[in-house]
Amino acid sequence: MIDIFKELEEVTVEQYEHQDLPKWLADPVLKVARSPELYQGKEYLVEILAAQVREYDVYAEAGCCKWAYDHEDIKRTLRWLEE
């Protein structure tokens, strides 16, 4: 079984080091990725978070249709993970 936390870490590091994901957003996401014991039972949300990081786009809200994820989406999922 693929570890969704490991996948989240990999995609976040990739987006931070090579794409546009800012440090202020990458840090809390990496904190989730590196603390799987704190998020047991919340794997579905972690999966959504990984998809949002993978498709992160600074300009997701630009244009007529929103077909990428922006910082608001990621911040919201991080909040759900803490609830």
Next chain:
Amino acid sequence: MAIYLDCNATTPVEPSVRAVVMRFLEKDFGNAASPIHDYGVFALAAVEHARGQVAEVVKARRDEVVFTSGATESNNMAILGLAEEGIRSGRRHLITTAIEHKAVLEPCEEMARLGFEVQILPVGADGRFEPQRLADALRPDTLMVSTMQVNNETGVLQPLTEVAEILANRDIWWHVDAAQGFGKEFEQIRHPRIDLTSISGHKIYGPKGVGALVARKQDRQFPPLRPLMFGGGQEQGLRPGTLPVHIIAGLGEAAKLAVRNNCERTEKCRAFRAQALAAFSALGAQRNGAENYTLPHVLNVSLPGINSDLAIKALKNVIAISSTSACTSHTHTPSHVLAAMGVSPEKVEQSIRLSWCHMTPSVDWSEVENILRSLRR
């Protein structure tokens, strides 16, 4: 209970799919079209996540996935949805094959009623249509080609790669009914030349009542489909109605597992197939469809000297099987697929379809053999 060997009719649901469905049925029940509070926003997030999971199977973009009630609706949307474009452009010629599911053949009949000319390609004894016949059938006024990925009765993979080459650089819409192959065969169905792909949730261990039409954009434009229903504007205006978030999320989970667990599932199905083949070979059964093109979870055989209805009834306490597709088996209509393959009426009456999956338990094949042998006495 008999062991279920009718997975081409519908599959059991994966446990994690059930868990996701129950979550959105019971706890997170918001409306994805009401993202004005967390209930709605989370529902929308789940729908978009599922859209991405479905898109990944066929390597499409997330915005190219339109959720529907299943492959039948997707087929109708793809075929009838192009009628207006055909009338507008003066292209009224459609091509399909003789072994398509009724969910393709009957929308094509409706197109014929609307004034379109429908050309139906024959298939060979191997259960595949001949790509050259398709190439020969193309005309300047051909609007659409509709070919299935995998046949539901025989499990035979169709020559989609060859069709993609034939249709390259041609202004013809290509629809693929992938109800039986989506999440099981990945190479052909990911071909970017395919414009429209119909998929179903309950054939891949997901819930019934949900599927999708993957409509690949060309130059950022959707194929010129017209919706079949109106009122709400959901799914980019193509499929109005409140989204059933629970089963959409379940379909997404099923799609994820299809990608992730494909190798393991295929191996289990191959091992099962070897046992089934051995048992039926000992009975002198004749396979319907080319073995080298048949997916590893299906076996269609004719049993000399045994009527299929009698066989199904005699075996009902051991294995649950069918003689034809689920959508026609209740009508007792002889298989149009086997007939198109040139199988004699006598052998069609002796044909049974077995289809299994990675979750299928072991079968006592010696008991199956004994029951079937007793029918010959």
